[in-house]
Amino acid sequence: MNESAEVVAGAFIFIGTLICLISSVGLVRLPDVYTRSHAASKSSTLGVLAILIGTQLYFLISEGYFSIRLILGIIFVFLTAPVAAHVICRAAYRANVPLTETSAEDELKDYFESNKQELSKTEMKNE
Amino acid sequence: MAFQILLNFLLAFLWMIFESSFSINTFLIGYLLGLLILLIMRRFFNSRFYLWRVIAIVKLLLIFIKELFLSNLAVLKLVLRPKLNIRPGIFALQTKLESGWEITLLANLITLTPGTLVVKLSDDNQTLYIHAIDIQEVEDAIEGIKNSFEKAILEVSR
Secondary structure, rough: OHHHHHHHHHHHHHHHHHHHHHHHHHHHHHHHHHHHHHHHHHHHHHHHHHHHHHHHHHHHHHHEEEEEOHHHHHHHHHHHHHHHHHHHHHHHHHEEEEEEEEOOOOOHHHHHHHHHHHHHHHHHHHH | OOHHHHHHHHHHHHHHOOOHHOOHHHHHHHHHHHOOOOHHHHHHHHOOOOHHHHHHHHHHHHHHHHHHHEEEEHHHHHHOOOOOOOEEEEEEEEOOOOOHHEEEEEEHHOOOOOOEEEEEOOOOOOEEEEEEHHHHHHHHHHHHHHHHHHHHHHHHHH
């Protein structure tokens, strides 16, 4: 009973750490902020999820203890990780961080240009 | 929806009082009977029978988990490929959704789908600007996924 718990939980935790490792390799290899945040936001959420599930299973099977805090942790990671990636990307775009040279198209550019002109107009009025 | 759930709880408590036994089992039986009564009486409510909406929420949750796994596999494959020949780009997507939480949910789902990430929501809440990691091959497929997400969210909120 105890050994099977250790094997299953160990497999989950191993897969989780492997996913985290690969996502950090992605952070090094990918060319710009936006593609990097793809790797950071997606793979690390699944890695953390697998590690937390492994921990949960270990304590559930070996000691019969069901931890509701781990479940809450999983839910919070799921809710917050995509929002964080979105906010970082948006801040980077606002700060004029360029995309890589290989980028195909950029439909957001026109939107921001027109927005900026309007903003400067309203600022002029306020002054 | 909240009103129907509250009514169902009240019916279950009523059943517990009728039986004069206050245990979880009696509550569950009363809840199921109340569900049946609400199903029969559903044409007197303004909104839909709430169980369908609960089923739609569960369906959305399953889609979410499936997409999370697929997107992770896609990104892992991309990272481990020996040569990086990707073409990132930003494209615009019109959305029909209106209220704030629906758009937030859609943006979160898009961020967790393979190869897409929401960069900006326009000020009139109608266009999402999405950064795609490999724009040439996925764009059509992504449109299809978006439509299914949007449909699932509309199914919940309607």
